[in-house]
Amino acid sequence: MSIVSNSLKRIKPSPTIAVSQKARELKAAGKDVIGLGAGEPDFDTPDNIKKAAIEAINKGDTKYTAVDGTPALKKAIVNKFKRENNLDYSTEQISVGTGGKQIIFNAILATVNPGDEVIIPAPYWVSYPDIVLLAGGKPKIVKCSERNNFKITPEELKKSITKKTKWIIINSPSNPTGSGYNQKELKALGEVLKKNKNVFILSDDIYEHITYDDFEFFTIAQIKELKDRTLTMNGVSKSYAMTGWRIGYGAGPKDIIKAMAKLQSQSTTNPSSISQAAAVEALNGTQDFIKTRVESFKERRDFVVTYLNSIKGLSCLKPNGAFYVFPNCKKLLGKKLKTDKDFVEKLLGEALVAVVQGSAFGLDGYFRISYATSMDNLKTALERIKSFCESLS
Numbered sequence: 001m002s003i004v005s006n007s008l009k010r011i012k013p014s015p016t017i018a019v020s021q022k023a024r025e026l027k028a029a030g031k032d033v034i035g036l037g038a039g040e041p042d043f044d045t046p047d048n049i050k051k052a053a054i055e056a057i058n059k060g061d062t063k064y065t066a067v068d069g070t071p072a073l074k075k076a077i078v079n080k081f082k083r084e085n086n087l088d089y090s091t092e093q094i095s096v097g098t099g100g101k102q103i104i105f106n107a108i109l110a111t112v113n114p115g116d117e118v119i120i121p122a123p124y125w126v127s128y129p130d131i132v133l134l135a136g137g138k139p140k141i142v143k144c145s146e147r148n149n150f151k152i153t154p155e156e157l158k159k160s161i162t163k164k165t166k167w168i169i170i171n172s173p174s175n176p177t178g179s180g181y182n183q184k185e186l187k188a189l190g191e192v193l194k195k196n197k198n199v200f201i202l203s204d205d206i207y208e209h210i211t212y213d214d215f216e217f218f219t220i221a222q223i224k225e226l227k228d229r230t231l232t233m234n235g236v237s238k239s240y241a242m243t244g245w246r247i248g249y250g251a252g253p254k255d256i257i258k259a260m261a262k263l264q265s266q267s268t269t270n271p272s273s274i275s276q277a278a279a280v281e282a283l284n285g286t287q288d289f290i291k292t293r294v295e296s297f298k299e300r301r302d303f304v305v306t307y308l309n310s311i312k313g314l315s316c317l318k319p320n321g322a323f324y325v326f327p328n329c330k331k332l333l334g335k336k337l338k339t340d341k342d343f344v345e346k347l348l349g350e351a352l353v354a355v356v357q358g359s360a361f362g363l364d365g366y367f368r369i370s371y372a373t374s375m376d377n378l379k380t381a382l383e384r385i386k387s388f389c390e391s392l393s
């Protein structure tokens with residue numbers, strides 16, 4: 001008999017972490033692999049943030065803190081929501097966790113009963129369905145069309161809601177597609193949600209600051225009638241290049257926040273005291289570097305999208321946020337390579353470029369490229385992808 005619990009058997013390891021691991025192993029074996037699989041900025045954490053962490057260590061901020069965040073960080077988060085989203089929260093409506101992932105994990109584990117349904121538009125961030133499954137819930141996957149930029153429509157949302165629906169997860173801009181919902185689109189979804197008062201909304205805003213062109217970020221909690229049913233998740237990982245520091249936060253109804261703290265008190269306790277001090281500086285300090293970094297991401301996005309669209313058999317939409325593209329490779333699938341998984345495995349084995357198959361995100365026939373790497377890497381990787389695709393026809 002296996003030692004592994006039944007709840008753990010329901011889930012699988014993160015496929016994106018698996019690809020990064022595989023690429024790392026090939027590199028360690030001396031292969032010249034280019035990894036376009038990782039979901040993290042290649043920039044370093046800004047110096048003012050590092051300095052705040054060093055000061056925290058020197059000051060002796062090295063003890064346990066309040067479970068779901070220091071008063072200073074909660075205040076910085078309250079101010080962030082007011083300043084950037086015009087949203088009013090009290091500190092009791094804020095929860096800080098070890099990365100945005102723990103916030104989502106806490107929220108789902110603390111609220112989902114066996115059989116409860118969670119609507120997840122696909123393509124989705126890989127962890128959503130598994131967290132729901134671990135909690136004993138049912139992921140209700142809604143496959144979204146490329147024609148609608150991979151976004152759920154109000155009609156699709158309406159059709160997928162049942163009496164058992166507990167949550168819908170909205171991620172804008174999205175991992176893996178980079179698509180963002182604008183204000184009009186969120187208001188249209190909001191009309192459906194206003195009529196379905198049993199449904200809570202989990203808004204994953206982790207890519208809020210990484211948007212391009214004239215896209216204006218809007219978050220669903222800004223719809224007055226829905227704010228009391230929305231848990232907004234955000235964090236410092238992506239905007240401030242702080243993935244290793246592990247700080248994410250949530251804002252929402254007090255009862256959910258309290259339940260999340262209860263769960264966290266029996267698992268990880270507080271997030272690192274040093275990282276929390278760094279996150280205070282990230283949120284309160286200068287935001288100027290974000291603009292320059294986003295410009296650099298935009299240049300890479302433009303290069304990658306144009307290049308991909310010049311490759312026979314591939315097509316790629318131009319996303320308005322995050323640092324991913326999600327090209328369509330259906331025309332290259334057939335006898336030789338049956339699935340997108342075959343495609344990415346062969347691409348890694350033969351062309352030494354690591355990407356992630358679309359099916360890992362719930363939509364077959366695509367793959368995800370993270371362009372959070374240098375232009376030199378991107379140029380070489382795309383030349384290799386081009387030769388690989390040409391070799392298939």
Ligand code: PLP
Binds near residue numbers: 100204
């Ligand atoms: N949500 C999305 C859509 C993400 O892409 C990620 C990270 O890849 C997270 C949440 C989790 O962020 P963190 O590293 O802060 O846990």
